[in-house]
Amino acid sequence: MELKLINDQGQATSSVNASDVAFGREFNEDLVHQVVTAYMANARTSTSAQKGRSEVAKSTKKPFRQKGTGNARAGMASSPLWRGGGKTFPNTSEENYSHKVNKKMHRAGMQSILSELARLGRLQVVEEFKIDTPKTKQMVQKIKSLGFKSVLVVTDDVDENLYLSSRNLPHILVVEAQHADPVNLVRFSNVLLTRSAVKKFEEMLG
Numbered sequence: 001m002e003l004k005l006i007n008d009q010g011q012a013t014s015s016v017n018a019s020d021v022a023f024g025r026e027f028n029e030d031l032v033h034q035v036v037t038a039y040m041a042n043a044r045t046s047t048s049a050q051k052g053r054s055e056v057a058k059s060t061k062k063p064f065r066q067k068g069t070g071n072a073r074a075g076m077a078s079s080p081l082w083r084g085g086g087k088t089f090p091n092t093s094e095e096n097y098s099h100k101v102n103k104k105m106h107r108a109g110m111q112s113i114l115s116e117l118a119r120l121g122r123l124q125v126v127e128e129f130k131i132d133t134p135k136t137k138q139m140v141q142k143i144k145s146l147g148f149k150s151v152l153v154v155t156d157d158v159d160e161n162l163y164l165s166s167r168n169l170p171h172i173l174v175v176e177a178q179h180a181d182p183v184n185l186v187r188f189s190n191v192l193l194t195r196s197a198v199k200k201f202e203e204m205l206g
Contacts, residue, residue, distance in 0.1 A: 003118055003125045003198065010147035016125045017197055022183075022205040023118050025111040032116075035109030036182045038099035046095040053078040053086030063175050075164055106182075111205050116146035125198060129155050136166035143172055152188035156179050188201045 002015040018024075066073050080088040090176035101109075117123040123166055126146075139162075143151060150171040155162070158176050167175045169199035173184060177193075177200035185191060193201070 001115075003119065003123065003193075004121075005125045005127070005195075006146065007126075010143055016195060016198060018118075019202045019206050022202050023114050023198075024113055025108070025115040027119075028042070028112045028115045029108050031105065032112050032182070032186075035101060036108055036186060038101040039181055041099045041184050044097040046093050048067070048091060048159065049093040050087045050090035051081060054089045055090075056084065056086045058085065058122045071187065107205055109182055110180075110185075113182055114201065117185065117191055123133075123193065125193050125195060127195055129153055129162070130159070130193065130195050131161040131165050131199075134161045136165050136168055139165040139169065141170065148190050149193070150189040152180075152184050152191045154191065154197045155194045156200050171175065 001020045003018050003023065004012050004135045005014045007013050017068040027057050031197075054074075056078045058076065060078070061075050062070065063074050063077055072080070075076060077085065079085045114123065131142065144164065151173075153162075153166075153172070153174040154177050155174065158174055162174045166172050171188075175184070180201075
């Protein structure tokens with residue numbers, strides 16, 4: 001599999017030979033959907049909770065007498081049938097949203113995503129990606145000169161300059177290859193890999 005190598009002006013100069021296992025796999029939409037969904041579900045935190053009928057701030061006194069009022073009989077105002085009453089089956093803060101995805105499935109899903117990005121022309125390679133000073137403006141200019149608006153930059157090592165200059169940019173994310181996740185690979189319009197990141201992916205997914 002050959003990946004397009006571009007220069008600092010975004011022009012294709014040559015190509016990089018990459019492993020067919022990591023970058024030439026057939027696209028499996030169902031597998032990618034499962035891997036992406038599982039990653040997003042595992043990132044959820046169970047912080048919201050609802051109150052049951054024993055937890056709402058309501059009196060336990062019978063609201064009105066059993067007979068003679070014309071109303072349906074009621075035992076207490078905390079009934080789930082009443083406005084402001086407790087929930088019948090309340091959500092708790094102990095909800096478990098996690099999905100299990102084994103290593104083999106995750107690896108195959110990442111291979112499928114990278115391969116499809118390469119086929120669609122959304123994945124390019126540069127020799128290296130560095131910033132001299134931790135300036136957001138310099139990062140924006142560099143990305144603009146490469147011809148990107150929304151891009152995920154994957155390097156072998158993210159230094160302090162790269163981190164500081166990109167952390168306030170919503171359409172630019174710089175991560176190390178070992179921390180690249182399926183959600184961000186799919187979310188960004190373009191993915192830019194350094195040559196060392198390509199080798200890192202080959203080691204992890206090959």
